[in-house]
Amino acid sequence: MRRFFTILLLMNVLFISSLSASDAHYKAKKKDVTQKNIEKAIEQEKKFAKEQKFYKGKEYDLKSNEVDEKTIESVPDIKPDYDFDITDVYRDDI
Numbered sequence: 001m002r003r004f005f006t007i008l009l010l011m012n013v014l015f016i017s018s019l020s021a022s023d024a025h026y027k028a029k030k031k032d033v034t035q036k037n038i039e040k041a042i043e044q045e046k047k048f049a050k051e052q053k054f055y056k057g058k059e060y061d062l063k064s065n066e067v068d069e070k071t072i073e074s075v076p077d078i079k080p081d082y083d084f085d086i087t088d089v090y091r092d093d094i
Contacts, residue, residue: 054060
């Protein structure tokens with residue numbers, strides 16, 4: 001009977017030590033995952049800040065790309081071709 005309790009005690013000690021070792025491994029892994037998520041979030045924030053800087057346009061000079069309205073008047077209108085037949089699309093002999 002004494003031998004049974006000794007074996008049971010040893011098994012208990014081994015089980016508890018394996019749990020604490022796996023717990024330490026789990027905490028280290030969780031810390032790595034957390035660090036990766038933090039780095040990922042920082043990269044997303046940098047990308048967002050860069051996009052916002054572009055959308056606000058404070059640092060961009062867009063005056064050179066403005067179009068004079070007088071030049072638009074000289075562009076001819078292109079009339080759409082309303083004489084379109086969908087069957088021409090599916091013909092094989094063309």
